[in-house]
Amino acid sequence: MKLLVCVSKTPDTTTKISFTDNDTALNTQGVQYIMNPYDEWYALVRALELKEAAGGTVTIINVGPADNDTVIRKGLAIGADDAIRIDTAGGSAYFVARQIAEQAKVGAYDMVFFGKETIDYNGSQIGAMVAEMLEMPFISYATKMDMNGNTATIARDIEGGQEIVEVDTPFALSAAKGLAEQRIPNMRGIMMAKRKPLNVVAPIEVSDKVSVASYTLPPAKQDCRYIDAENMDELVNLLHSEAKVI
Amino acid sequence: MVLVYTSSPEGQLKKSAFEAVTFGHKTAQQLGTEVVALTIGNVNNAGVLGQYGAAKVLNVAGADSFDSGSHAAIIAQVANQIGANVVVMPDDSTGKSLLGRVAVRLDAGSVSSVKSVPDTGAGFVVQKNVFSGKAIAAYNISSDKKVLSIAGNTFPPEVVGADVAVEAASVDVPANRVRVKEVNTVKGTVPLPEAELVVSAGRGMKDPGNWGIIDELAEILGATTACSRPVADVGWRPHHEHVGQTGVAIRPNLYIAIGISGAIQHLAGVNQSKTIVVINKDPEAPFFKAADYGIVGDLFDVVPRLNEAIKKFKAAN
Numbered sequence: 001m002k003l004l005v006c007v008s009k010t011p012d013t014t015t016k017i018s019f020t021d022n023d024t025a026l027n028t029q030g031v032q033y034i035m036n037p038y039d040e041w042y043a044l045v046r047a048l049e050l051k052e053a054a055g056g057t058v059t060i061i062n063v064g065p066a067d068n069d070t071v072i073r074k075g076l077a078i079g080a081d082d083a084i085r086i087d088t089a090g091g092s093a094y095f096v097a098r099q100i101a102e103q104a105k106v107g108a109y110d111m112v113f114f115g116k117e118t119i120d121y122n123g124s125q126i127g128a129m130v131a132e133m134l135e136m137p138f139i140s141y142a143t144k145m146d147m148n149g150n151t152a153t154i155a156r157d158i159e160g161g162q163e164i165v166e167v168d169t170p171f172a173l174s175a176a177k178g179l180a181e182q183r184i185p186n187m188r189g190i191m192m193a194k195r196k197p198l199n200v201v202a203p204i205e206v207s208d209k210v211s212v213a214s215y216t217l218p219p220a221k222q223d224c225r226y227i228d229a230e231n232m233d234e235l236v237n238l239l240h241s242e243a244k245v246i
Numbered sequence: 247m248v249l250v251y252t253s254s255p256e257g258q259l260k261k262s263a264f265e266a267v268t269f270g271h272k273t274a275q276q277l278g279t280e281v282v283a284l285t286i287g288n289v290n291n292a293g294v295l296g297q298y299g300a301a302k303v304l305n306v307a308g309a310d311s312f313d314s315g316s317h318a319a320i321i322a323q324v325a326n327q328i329g330a331n332v333v334v335m336p337d338d339s340t341g342k343s344l345l346g347r348v349a350v351r352l353d354a355g356s357v358s359s360v361k362s363v364p365d366t367g368a369g370f371v372v373q374k375n376v377f378s379g380k381a382i383a384a385y386n387i388s389s390d391k392k393v394l395s396i397a398g399n400t401f402p403p404e405v406v407g408a409d410v411a412v413e414a415a416s417v418d419v420p421a422n423r424v425r426v427k428e429v430n431t432v433k434g435t436v437p438l439p440e441a442e443l444v445v446s447a448g449r450g451m452k453d454p455g456n457w458g459i460i461d462e463l464a465e466i467l468g469a470t471t472a473c474s475r476p477v478a479d480v481g482w483r484p485h486h487e488h489v490g491q492t493g494v495a496i497r498p499n500l501y502i503a504i505g506i507s508g509a510i511q512h513l514a515g516v517n518q519s520k521t522i523v524v525i526n527k528d529p530e531a532p533f534f535k536a537a538d539y540g541i542v543g544d545l546f547d548v549v550p551r552l553n554e555a556i557k558k559f560k561a562a563n
């Protein structure tokens with residue numbers, strides 16, 4: 001099977017967020033970048049497990065500038081066979097999806113893996129877009145997946161529970177917690193990653209339909225009001241008359 | 247025209263549907279047009295969407311079980327038939343698989359989990375939380391057509407009209423390629439993403455056998471229960487209760503966090519809650535920085551006392 005895993009680079013969760021250029025761009029000073037956790041821990045690892053079980057190849061793809069190569073090499077160190085980087089500063093979800101779809105068409109993959117969302121812009125859009133562009137079925141928020149021949153049985157998160165679905169290859173899915181267990185790259189993997197192919201390709205032209213007008217920080221939280229542990233009547237009264245939530 | 251797709255798990259319209267139509271109605275008013283609601287499959291009592299502002303409710307029969315491919319094809323056809331420039335859907339498990347597909351089909355710009363009614367003063371600007379709630383981005387959509395999913399618990403349903411008749415829409419219904427085998431959901435409680443009141447507990451509980459006081463609190467409040475990730479990881483609580491960055495993101499009116507430290511990855515999923523109450527024996531617990539009301543104390547004393555106080559309050563009100 002030919003498997004494609006889409007990986008993105010995001011600021012670490014604990015990053016302090018601020019903006020520059022008149023609040024239209026992220027201030028990247030001092031920002032620690034990581035591979036998007038859903039892509040790394042769940043999507044990539046599940047793809048590797050499938051390859052280990054049934055053979056095939058795992059290719060990772062990233063849309064982004066040369067800085068992203070560290071993240072891509074990490075994916076190779078974890079076990080992907082090769083990588084494609086589409087060399088552009090990036091753009092809207094649609095822009096990124098078009099770039100991925102263009103390459104995915106060429107590769108004729110059996111499965112395309114995404115993370116459930118990137119932890120920076122929390123878009124949760126690109127997987128569905130690429131699936132539509134490739135005319136593939138798409139299963140979002142997959143927490144479990146078993147293959148039997150060309151048929152996958154997948155559990156996906158829905159409101160208050162889960163849905164079990166069956167789908168035949170080719171298809172696309174987005175990965176949520178549960179799909180696999182995080183793997184730490186070992187020394188051998190890191191050494192081998194240096195020699196694995198990382199193909200840099202030029203982007204196609206796509207005009208953006210969505211752009212960021214500005215960023216703002218949420219209003220500062222008011223200080224916590226402490227209530228005596230003996231006096232739960234007071235808490236209940238405040239929840240009723242002040243917060244008006246009960 | 248504004249088209250609102252309403253998801254209807256097991257044939258039932260949920261609060262997210264009424265929220266989406268309310269949002270659609272406000273957007274339509276801004277644009278000087280009307281809102282049409284779309285239901286797919288066999289849906290109970292869909293005419294009620296008229297109450298939230300739908301001038302018309304369309305239904306596409308068949309396609310009862312969910313497949314993002316066929317549902318996106320249906321939504322796009324209906325959008326084209328009625329000449330919709332704006333398509334709205336809930337940011338739920340269906341919306342998350344549909345938004346991008348519908349946007350591609352309609353060649354539309356799209357934004358997910360929108361938290362403001364579009365500002366059409368200059369362009370078409372909507373806001374959305376980014377960086378797990380640490381910032382807000384205003385997006386401008388420049389294409390003719392726009393597709394939006396809207397954040398849950400953000401646009402309270404408003405009754406502005408009366409029931410309308412449901413009309414059948416005639417479209418090609420493509421065959422599903424995703425075969426739904428089972429739907430397993432908890433019955434009798436409001437699912438977490440829709441819950442207005444949430445009671446959540448973490449490792450401070452010490453043992454799964456101690457959850458009785460949490461269940462009791464949830465029951466007397468009519469709240470849904472949630473938990474921190476380690477608690478779900480070790481199997482003390484079911485996986486679908488896990489909230490946070492890797493779990494469910496929620497924004498209830500009230501979030502009561504009991505014996506949870508308030509790690510940044512936990513806060514990422516709950517920091518949009520309108521009111522946060524924290525019960526923790528450690529006055530230095532980071533959660534207090536995100537709390538509206540804080541109680542420093544042993545949860546095994548505080549929670550039973552809180553339960554009694556709420557019972558007393560409920561009896562009197």
Ligand SMILES: Cc1cc2nc3c(=O)[nH]c(=O)nc-3n(C[C@H](O)[C@H](O)[C@H](O)COP(=O)(O)OP(=O)(O)OC[C@H]3O[C@@H](n4cnc5c(N)ncnc54)[C@H](O)[C@@H]3O)c2cc1C
Nearest residue numbers: 448449450474475490491492505506507509511527528545
């Ligand atoms: C990438 C990543 C993603 C993650 N995603 C999530 C996520 O989605 N959701 C999530 O929850 N976590 C997530 N985590 C884990 C997170 O960092 C914390 O480890 C976790 O939230 C801690 O859970 P807890 O607060 O229940 O436990 P602890 O941190 O152990 O806190 C227990 C708290 O209970 C208090 N306590 C103990 N006894 C009592 C008592 N008798 N009375 C009152 N208070 C008491 C303690 O003072 C303490 O504050 C993630 C971590 C990483 C690295």
Ligand SMILES: Nc1ncnc2c1ncn2[C@@H]1O[C@H](COP(=O)(O)O)[C@@H](O)[C@H]1O
Nearest residue numbers: 006008063114115117118123124125126
């Ligand atoms: N720049 C990118 N390059 C490759 N894949 C990406 C990129 N951005 C996002 N993705 C993939 O799309 C998924 C969903 O992203 P998003 O729609 O932005 O939340 C991510 O988890 C990745 O799998």
